[in-house]
Amino acid sequence: MEEMVEKDDVQGIIFKGYARLEWASYILLHFTEPAPARKWIADLSTRILSAGTSSRDQSTAIHIAFTCPGLAKLGLSAEELATFPREFTEGMVTEHRQRILGDCNEGEPARWIWGGPNDTIEIHAMLLVYALDNATMVELYFSEKILWEQAGIQSVHVMEAHFLPDGKEHFGFRDGISQPEIKFAGRDESSHEANHINPGEFLFGYKNEYEKYTYSPNISPENDPQNLLPPDKNFPQMKDLGRNGSMMVFRQLHQQVQAFWQFMQAHTDQAPSSIKNPLEYVASKMMGRWPNGAPLTKCPVEPLSEFEDCNDFGYAQKDFDGFSCPVGAHIRRVNPRDNFLRDSTGNPEKDIKKSQVFMKRFRVIRRGRPYGPPLAKSMLPQDILKTEDSGEDRGIFFMCFNSNIGRQFELIHQTWINNPKLAELYEDPDPIVGFPEMMENGAVSSFTMQAYPVRRKIENIPRFVWARGGGYFFMPGIKALQYLGSR
């Protein structure tokens, strides 16, 4: 039985990527005085675009998410904050998380532009603003700025993002193709059953893939005199502050675009001689999709255009050994799909079903956007290699939603991205976003392309991506936002 989801109470960005609203600004805010900040939040709650409102006719959208110090500043007590997930209350920058996320050397928080130990002003919230075009963005930004400044709120840092041609990220690969489909009563199904995920994996207050309610932040009823919040599903004597909200992971990931393609160029000899475009082939083997989006597992030798948007595929039946899409490719390790269980040969059909069920517990909704100008407007590797790199910062504002950061986002990072011994691999962290410096005992980072009769191996993979900022945020439901505004 599928649950009803109160979409009118959910901030719209969790359900939709707003492909039409090409411009985005992420504004980090600091509350100087709690009382006017709360008033501003109550007022802002009326302007948030809900998931229940069609975004098709909208030219703008506004959302807000809070840090743990931000909620403390708004008046939540230590006891109340302790009901939030531990990853959120501890924050992204702990020694333990640095190891999980690979935030070392160039990516260490001490070098971050924001979110690290060098911040001079505490970050309390992120305002996410989306607009159809630049003029609309400028108008919206300044009209909102007047309001937050009147409430004594300071903007600490502003980040701007804009889609690149063909929905590509900076390395030149189409992004945002594979997303989980939130399962709820009355929706239009648009993907394979294995991709239908219970709402509780992303939203508090609903059943997750264990058929349980993820622990949600809660408060005692005395602190909700206006009775704005519903009872907590796990602790009905408490009020659910989390319902229809989600945990938002936000990371500014810098990309070394030219170094990426120079490395691929230096390893084109690893492509079989029959391959038409060895440069794209080697990089696509690492990504798991071709630049146009076509999955390697469906198109192992060339990017067929009819597969550009293909997301209905698995690995277990036709590509178990990774001859088409390598086992350690980015998309295969972050979502092994029907090939999560790799060690049993007893009954493949049973393993496929089990894998699909398990994998539903490790999905995230990605809503990231690229930042910085493209190195070459065409986004083609040949042009990227020819263009002089002026050293401008470019990368992805990686953003994802999940209800359990530890079991979803962090597990993907620690167990799959950053694990050189994933599946039958030995020295292979994720070739695109892995952390070669974290290999044990000075081992070199490799990428293995399974092949017959012998596999091919590329060694000494440098790091192409590192963090320059980040944080864990709570994006409340709209009623919870009204509640925070009324405290």
Ligand code: HEM
């Ligand atoms: C600069 C960094 C990154 C780049 C360039 C990148 C690039 C890509 C591309 C091109 C795709 C394929 C398009 C698609 O299926 O939507 C993809 C898929 C994906 N990426 Fe990344 N990514 C990056 C960082 C990350 C990180 C940090 C995570 C951690 C959670 C991640 C998780 C995923 C997931 C879950 C998928 C979907 C896989 C699937 O379902 O098949 N990515 N990424």
